[in-house]
Amino acid sequence: MAIRRATWLALAFPVAATVALAACSSSSSSSPSNAATGSSSSAAASGGLKTGLKVYVIPKQNGQAYFTTADSADSGGAIAALNALGETGTETSGNAATPAAQIPAIQAAISKGANALIVSATDPTALCPTLKSAMSRGITVVTYDSDAPTCRSLFINQAESDKIGTSEVDILAKELNGTGQIAIVSAAASATNQNAWIVGMKQELKKYPKMSLASVVYGNDDATVSTQVTQGLLQQYPNLKGIISPTTVGIAAAAAVLDTPKYRGKVLLTGLGTPNSMKKFVSDGTVKEFELWNPADLGYLAGYAAVELASGKINGTQGQTFTAGKLGSFTVGADNTVVLGPPFVFNSSNISKFDF
Amino acid sequence: MSNLLRGSGRWESGLAAVLVILVIVASSVSPQFLTGNNLFNVGLSYGEIAIMTLPMTLIIISGEIDLSVASILGLASALLGVLWSKGWPMPAIFVVVAITGLAAGAVNGLLVTRLRLPSLAVTIGTLALYRGIATILLGPKTVANFPTAYTNLGVNGVPFTGNDLTYSALIFAVLAIIFGVTLHATPFGRSLYAMGASAEAAQFAGIRVKRNKTILFMTSGLVCSLAGVLWTFRLDTAVQNNGLGLELDVVAIVLLAGVSIFGGKGSIIGVVLAVLVFAGIQNALLLTNFNQEATGIVTGALLLASVFLPNAGRWVRRLSRT
Numbered sequence: 001m002a003i004r005r006a007t008w009l010a011l012a013f014p015v016a017a018t019v020a021l022a023a024c025s026s027s028s029s030s031s032p033s034n035a036a037t038g039s040s041s042s043a044a045a046s047g048g049l050k051t052g053l054k055v056y057v058i059p060k061q062n063g064q065a066y067f068t069t070a071d072s073a074d075s076g077g078a079i080a081a082l083n084a085l086g087e088t089g090t091e092t093s094g095n096a097a098t099p100a101a102q103i104p105a106i107q108a109a110i111s112k113g114a115n116a117l118i119v120s121a122t123d124p125t126a127l128c129p130t131l132k133s134a135m136s137r138g139i140t141v142v143t144y145d146s147d148a149p150t151c152r153s154l155f156i157n158q159a160e161s162d163k164i165g166t167s168e169v170d171i172l173a174k175e176l177n178g179t180g181q182i183a184i185v186s187a188a189a190s191a192t193n194q195n196a197w198i199v200g201m202k203q204e205l206k207k208y209p210k211m212s213l214a215s216v217v218y219g220n221d222d223a224t225v226s227t228q229v230t231q232g233l234l235q236q237y238p239n240l241k242g243i244i245s246p247t248t249v250g251i252a253a254a255a256a257v258l259d260t261p262k263y264r265g266k267v268l269l270t271g272l273g274t275p276n277s278m279k280k281f282v283s284d285g286t287v288k289e290f291e292l293w294n295p296a297d298l299g300y301l302a303g304y305a306a307v308e309l310a311s312g313k314i315n316g317t318q319g320q321t322f323t324a325g326k327l328g329s330f331t332v333g334a335d336n337t338v339v340l341g342p343p344f345v346f347n348s349s350n351i352s353k354f355d356f
Numbered sequence: 357m358s359n360l361l362r363g364s365g366r367w368e369s370g371l372a373a374v375l376v377i378l379v380i381v382a383s384s385v386s387p388q389f390l391t392g393n394n395l396f397n398v399g400l401s402y403g404e405i406a407i408m409t410l411p412m413t414l415i416i417i418s419g420e421i422d423l424s425v426a427s428i429l430g431l432a433s434a435l436l437g438v439l440w441s442k443g444w445p446m447p448a449i450f451v452v453v454a455i456t457g458l459a460a461g462a463v464n465g466l467l468v469t470r471l472r473l474p475s476l477a478v479t480i481g482t483l484a485l486y487r488g489i490a491t492i493l494l495g496p497k498t499v500a501n502f503p504t505a506y507t508n509l510g511v512n513g514v515p516f517t518g519n520d521l522t523y524s525a526l527i528f529a530v531l532a533i534i535f536g537v538t539l540h541a542t543p544f545g546r547s548l549y550a551m552g553a554s555a556e557a558a559q560f561a562g563i564r565v566k567r568n569k570t571i572l573f574m575t576s577g578l579v580c581s582l583a584g585v586l587w588t589f590r591l592d593t594a595v596q597n598n599g600l601g602l603e604l605d606v607v608a609i610v611l612l613a614g615v616s617i618f619g620g621k622g623s624i625i626g627v628v629l630a631v632l633v634f635a636g637i638q639n640a641l642l643l644t645n646f647n648q649e650a651t652g653i654v655t656g657a658l659l660l661a662s663v664f665l666p667n668a669g670r671w672v673r674r675l676s677r678t
Contacts, residue, residue, distance in 0.1 A: 063649050090645060095652060098600065099591055100401075106642045107397040108642035111388040116507075125500035126591035190595045191497030218496070 002123075015324050019303060029303045050311040051086035055116045056109035057299070060099040060146065066248055066274060069098045069119065069356045070145065070299035077296040078118055078144075081085035081303030089303065097188070097221060099126035106130050116140035116306040119301075121148035124192040138312040142236065144302035146193045153309050153316040154336050157300040158293040159343045161193070164272070165200020167219040167343055169208070170240045179210040180241030183288050185271075187221040189245040197246045211298075214240060221251045226253035234267065245271035250292060255281040275346055282348050295356070298340050301327055305338060360440055365424035367614035371629040378633060382640035389643055393540025394521035396513055400637040401592060404429065404599070406582040408606045409613075410528075411534040411576035413627045416610055417539070418572055419552040419619030420468060425580045426602035427486035428460045432584025437499030437594025446506065453581050461577020464606035465570035499594040510590030522595035524586050528631075530577070537637065544568065552619025608655070611633050612662045627660040633658075 052086060057078045058068035071091045082089030092109060094101025102122045107130060109117060117134060121143055122126050128151040131141050135151065146158040158164075184201065186194045198216060205211055214237045219226025224247055224288060236258070243258075245251040251271040255274040255278065258267055264286050273290045281287040302326035305314075314320045316336040323329050330338050346354070383389040409426050415422050432453045439449045460482070467478045513519035514526050539545035550558040551565050559565050588594050613630035615622030637658070641651050 021542075092642070092645070095649070096601070098597070100587075100599070103591075104397070104401045104639065104642055107394075107401065108639070111391070111394050111397065111643060123498070123591070123593055123595065125498060126593035126595070128500075129507065129590065129592055133511060181631070188597070190498050190597070195496070269574075328371075 008355035012030055021067075026183060027068070048311065048313060049307055050091055050115075053082075053087040053115040053307060053310055054113055054350065055087050055089050055118065055303070055306055055310075056080050056106075056112075056114045057082075057089060057091045057303075058102065058117060058119045059091065059093050060102065060120045060122050062093050062095055065091075065276075066089075066295050067145075067354070069274075075126055075296045075356065077299030078303040079299075080296075081300040081325060082307070086309050088308060097122050099123045101111075103127065103130050106134070110134050110137065110139065114139055116142065116310040117141050118144055118306050119148070119152070120145035121192065122146070123190055124148050125150070126282070127151065139286065140306055141220075141308065142302055142306045144298055146191065148192075154332065154338060156195075156298060156305055156306055157230060157337050157339045158295075158298050159341065161205070162200040162242060164343055165197040165202075165290070166204040166309055167345075168197075168244050168246060168270055168272075168291060169201050169204040171291070171345070172244060173208050173211060175240055175268050175270075175288055176211070178208045181212050181214045181237060181239050181244040182244065183214045183240055184216040185226060185230055185233070185243055185245040185250040186216055186218050186252045189218045192294065194246060201244060206218065212230035219245075219247070219253060221247055221249040223249055223253045230254040230257040234263065240267055242268040242270075243271075245269065248274050248277065248292070250270055251338045252277040252281075255286050259284065259286045272343075273346070274356060275351050276356060279351055282351050289345055289347045291345050293340055293343055300324065301330065301338065301340055305330075343345075360546070366624060368418035368626045368629060370615070371626060372453050375629055375633050375636065378534045379481075382636065382643070386640065386643040388573045389640060392592070393517055394639065394643070396651070397456060397521035398523055398635050398639045399525035400510060401639075402631065403522055403528060404587045405591075405602055405609070406528040406635070407524065407531060407583045407586070408576075408602070409609045409627050410579055410624070411572065411579045411632060412606050412610050413613070413615055413622060413624060414535065414539060414545075414548055414615065415475075415569075415572050415576060416607075416615050417552045417619060417622050418548040418569055419477065419555060420569060420572070421607070421617075422461075422464060422475065422576050423479040423603045423607070424460070424464060424482040424486055425576060425606055426599045427483045427490070428457055429579055429584040429587060429599040429602065430596065431460065431486045431493075432457055432581035433598040434493040435595045436585055436588050436597055437497075438493050439467040440502060440594070441497075441499045450585070452531060453585060454578060455505050457577040457581025457584075458574050459577070460575035460581075462570065463487075465573030468573065469566035469569050487596070493592065495654050496595045497595075500592055502589060503590055506589045507592045509586065509667050510592065513661065524590070527582070527586070532624055532628050537586050539624055548572075549620055552616075552621070605634075612659060612664070617663075 008234040057071045059071060069075045069087055071077045071079055073083055079089035092105045094105050099122045101243060117139060127148050129319060131151040135141050142154045143152045184198060195226040204211055215231060217229040219229050243254055245254045251273040254269055259281060269287050270290050272292050278290055301324045308314045308322045314322055316332060318332050318334055319333045321329055332338055389393050392427050412422060419649045435456055436449055464479055464482055467473050468475045509523045514523055547563045550563055555565050589600055609630045610627060613615060613626035631647055
């Protein structure tokens with residue numbers, strides 16, 4: 001019996017300990033000076049923006065380099081912008097890029113008294129019941145990176161959807177002299193941004209009558225799955241000349257598959273990638289050019305936009321303008337969207353200048 | 357038998373103690389933990405998983421396992437989405453979804469009992485198969501915009517509960533009572549323990565092992581399709597990967613409840629407590645800005661402890677005897 005009691009104490013202890021530990025840990029939270037005094041926000045002198053707002057940055061999932069760059073204070077992302085404005089910024093999300101994992105994090109942020117949420121939506125509609133309940137409590141909802149169009153005040157778009165799709169087709173067309181069969185390695189089949197870009201690619205392909213789209217496959221932003229579907233493409237379409245992967249996980253996995261003498265230079269690859277994950281493949285010639293925006297700038301802009309909205313300076317109507325610190329002035333476009341700018345092209349001449 | 361019951365009773369009182377400690381610590385650390393609104397959110401986020409643990413408990417006690425539960429949820433969700441987008445009336449869709457769930461369970465049950473295949477292998481197969489059918493039904497499409505009367509399930513609480521109790525939590529409570537009574541107070545329930553302890557002995561004792569196991573798998577299919585409908589309305593979204601990977605959470609909770617993976621042991625009270633502990637810990641970690649990459653470590657450690665500790669007691673006793 002004594003043993004039994006000891007066993008139970010042993011089980012109970014780690015539970016108590018982890019929850020207690022959690023109280024002390026503020027790993028991803030960052031508050032400037034004494035802003036942690038609660039939701040008592042006040043209007044500051046600078047530009048009439050409120051300070052002391054609790055803003056939660058909710059990426060698609062925890063622990064992805066792309067979102068860490070977009071969100072963290074160190075890289076100059078969303079929390080850096082929030083700190084500069086005197087707000088409290090906290091990054092939180094689920095451990096898988098699914099609505100079921102992301103929703104509890106959103107709900108917890110609401111429970112903790114958030115004034116604004118900055119969300120990269122794992123699904124265009126599934127978050128809406130939760131986000132709408134946030135908005136009905138007067139919480140500002142801004143989406144960035146991936147949109148949930150019917151349940152936010154403003155979407156911070158990394159680059160115009162059609163430009164991303166069309167420019168990647170153009171890059172590949174230039175490298176292939178406008179001839180050959182290509183394929184797309186996407187992320188999740190339901191990802192809003194991916195599907196918008198693919199529509200743009202299909203449009204642009206019409207300009208190149210000798211190019212054809214063999215297949216669109218989905219790697220679910222998982223390195224293993226992306227590798228498998230890329231290998232599947234190469235098996236299934238032996239005449240494949242090019243692959244577009246508009247996702248950072250997918251392009252790195254596809255590049256690793258193509259990085260053999262059999263495919264290098266014979267099957268071309270472009271898409272959206274991060275410089276650090278692509279440096280090796282650009283230097284050995286597997287990939288000539290790929291694109292991305294600066295994720296830190298995207299987060300930074302989203303941070304400013306959220307505070308502008310939460311302070312009542314703008315309400316997300318088309319034509320309104322606001323200044324986002326070092327990035328300058330932005331205008332709200334159609335569909336309550338703010339566009340960061342044109343995609344940036346990385347190649348062997350400039351890639352060494354970037355580190356993210 | 358009385359010995360066995362006493363043994364499982366200890367596990368449940370231990371879980372209850374863990375739950376009390378969790379509630380005390382979490383509510384002192386986070387003032388939001390015990391608020392009605394937070395409890396509502398927890399009910400929403402874990403309702404479907406909780407519902408699926410009930411048939412899983414009975415199946416594991418009978419000595420089998422059903423790993424296709426999350427895929428049946430996904431299949432039900434996809435079917436609901438496809439039929440709704442084709443303009444079917446909701447009641448007809450519910451009937452088709454329920455029949456599909458029963459059929460999916462029947463396939464599992466018949467393969468396991470009639471062809472004598474191990475349920476682990478069979479349901480890993482149907483895990484892929486049912487998800488595959490869901491993918492073919494919906495493709496990359498997302499069906500949204502279900503009628504508000506239904507999607508309000510995921511927004512509003514049950515009337516007269518101060519908007520704190522979700523429908524999925526209410527359904528879980530009602531089902532838990534039904535499953536509890538069935539398991540602990542009927543000949544059918546007792547036959548499951550006998551089957552789990554030894555299927556052959558149960559067979560010789562006149563228990564219709566094959567029939568009972570098939571009933572269990574069909575019940576699981578039906579309950580999981582109900583979970584799929586709740587999931588779809590809560591998210592207002594039918595997509596082929598709905599509920600992907602949930603089977604591990606379901607099995608984890610059932611094991612945490614002290615249900616023996618080898619069959620023959622466990623209780624519904626334990627499962628209800630384990631659901632509360634599992635959901636409570638994850639919610640508490642979210643509310644306290646705990647380093648979230650580490651939540652997997654916490655859940656995993658807890659599960660290992662739940663498998664290790666009952667055996668640890670036995671080892672220590674054996675050591676002290678020699």
